[in-house]
Amino acid sequence: MFMNTASRIAIVAGGSRGIGRAVASRLAAAGQDVAVVYASNAKEADAAVGEIEAAGSRGIALQADVADEVAVAVAFDTVEERLGPVDVVVNAAGVMALQPTRELDLAQLDRQLRINVRGTFVVARQAARRIRPGGAIVAFSTSVTRLHHPAFGAYAASKGAVEALVPILAKELGGRDVTVNAVAPGPTATELFFDGKSQQDIDRIAGLSPMKRLGTPQDIAEVVAFLAGPGRWVNGQIVFANGGAA
Template sequence: MDTASRTAIVTGGSRGIGRAVAVRLAAAGQDVAVVYSSNAKEADAAVGEIEAAGARGIALQADVADEDTIAGAFDTVEQRLGPIDVVVNAAGIMALQPIRELDLAQLDRQLRTNVRGTFVTAKEAARRIRPGGAFVAFSTSVTRLHLPAYGAYAATKGAVEALIPILAKEMGDRDVTVNAVAPGPTATELFFEGKSQQVIDRIAGLSPMNRLGTPEDVAELVAFLAGPGRWINGQIVFANGGAA
C-alpha cells in the first residue's frame, strides 16, 4: 500500500515503543502527530526524528483519558496535517506488585490510562479515521505469559483485548481495520524500571531467541497493520519472539 499523503496519530509517541512506531510510520511516508503526557523535550526529539525521516511531525500534549483534550488534539492534527488515516494508541503505564500487596491507587491509575485512555482514543478515532485507515491499540503478551506481579497491568490489557474485535465489527462498514499488538518483554525504560539484571536475563530467556525485543521489532508490525495489512482485522497480534 502507498502510505504517502497519510496522516497518523501516535499516543505515547515520545518514548519507547510509541516513539519507534512514530518514526517507522514517518519512514513509510506518513505525517505523524506525537501525543505525549508530560515530557515535552522527548516529544520534540521524536518530532525531530520524524522530520529526519522525511515526514511532517508535530507534538501535542494531551491526557489520553480526558475526552476533551484528546478531541482537541485530533482537531489540531486535522487543521495542521490533514484528515486522519491512522491512530496508534501506544500510551500506557505499568506498575508491578503482587496481587496480595496491590496498591489500589496504582490499580486505579492503570485502569484510567490503559483502559479508559484506550476507550477515549478509540472513540475519537472511530469518528475521524478516513476509509482505508487503521486503528492499532496495545495489549501485552503477559496476558498469556502470566508473570507474577503483572496482575493489575495484565488485567487492564485484557480489557483492551475485549474491545478490539467489537470495534472492528463496528468500523468494518467504513473499511477501517482495528487490531491490537501484544508485545513480549521489550527493551524500554518502562520495562527496565525497578528490575535487577538477574530478573532481566531471566525474562529475556523466555524467548527461544534468548533476548528482549526492541521497540523497532514491534514498530515493524504496527507499520504493517497500519499500512498493507488490510486483511488482518479484529485481531490481537503477538510480537514476542516466541516467548512462552
Template structure:
C-alpha cells in the same frame, strides 16, 4: 521535508515503543502527530526523527483519558496535518505488585490510562478516521505469559483485547481495520525500571530467540498493520519472539 499522503496519531510517542512507531510510520511516508503526557523535550526529539525521515511531524500534549483533550488534539492534527488515517494508542502505564499487596490507587491509575485512555482515543478515531485507515491498540504478551506481579497491568490489557474485535466489526462498514499489538518483554525504560540484571536476563530467556525485543521490532509490526496488512482485522498480534 516531504509531504506524506497519510496522517497518523501516535499516543505515548515521546519514548520507547511509541517513539519507534512514530519514526517507522514516518519512514513509510506518513505524517505523524506525537501525543505525549508530560515530556515535551522527548516529544520534540521524536518530531525531529519524523522530519529526518522526510515526513511532517508535530507534538501535542494531551491526557489520553480526557475526552476534551483528545478531541482537541484531533482537531489540531486535522488543521495542521490533514484528516487522520491511523491511530496508534501506545500510551500506557505499568505497576507491578502481587495481588495480595495491590495498591488500589495504582490500579485506578492503570485503569484510567490503559483502559479509559484506549476507549477515549478509539472513540474519537472511530468518529473521524478516514476510510482505508487503521486503529491500533496495545495489549501485552503477559496476558498469556501470566507472570507474577503483573496481575493489575495484564487485567487492564485484557480489557483492550476484549474491545478490539468488537470495534473491528463496528468499523467494518467504514473500511477501517482495528487490531492490537501485544509485545513481549521489550528493551524500554518502562521495562528496565526496578529490575536487576538477573531478572532481566531471566525474562529475556523466555523468548525462543533468547533476547529482549527492541522498540523497532514492535514498530515493524505496527507499520504493517497501519499500511499493507489490511486483511488482518480484529486480531491481537503477539509480537514476542516466541516467548512462552
C-alpha cells in the same frame, strides 16, 4: 496489493518515548506525517518530531492526557487543522506497576485502569468518529495476558480490557474499510520494562524467548507499520510480537 502509505496522516499517542517513538519514526519512514501525542515530556516529544522530520515527513507534538476526553478531542482537532484528515491512530500510551495481588496498591490499580483502559476507549472513540476509509486503528495489549507472570495481575487485567474491545470495535466499523487491531509485545527493552527490575530479573525474562533476547522497540514498530499499512486483511486481531515466548 501493496498499499502506498505516503501522504497518510497518523496520530501516535505515547509517541515521545519507547515503543511509541519507534512507531512514530517507522511510520514517518513509510512516508506518513505523524502527530506525536505525549503526556508530559515535551523535550522528548520534540526530539521525536525531529526524527520524523529527518525522515522527510511532517511532524507535530501535542500534549494530552489520553484519559481526558476533552484534551484528546482537541488533539484530534489540531491534527486535522495542521496536517489533515486522520488515516492511522496508534495508541501506545500506557503505564505499568508490578505488585503481587495481596500487596496491591489500589491507587496504582486505579492509575493503570485510567490510562490503559479509559485512555484506550477515549482514543478509540475519537478514532472511530474521524478516521478516513482505508484507515487503521492499532491499540496495545501485552503478551503477559498469556504468559501469566506473577505481579503483573493489574497490568495484565488492564490490557485484557483492550483485547476485549478490539474485535468489537472492528465489527462496529464494518463497511467503512477501517481495520482495528492490537499488538501484544513480549518483554521489550524500554524504560518502562527496565523500571524496578534487577539484572537477574531482566536476564531471566530475556531467556523466555527462543531468540534469547529482549525485543526492541523497532521489532514492535515493524508489526505496527504492517497493520497500519499493507496489512489490510488483518482485522479484529491481537497480534503477539514476542519472539516466540510462551
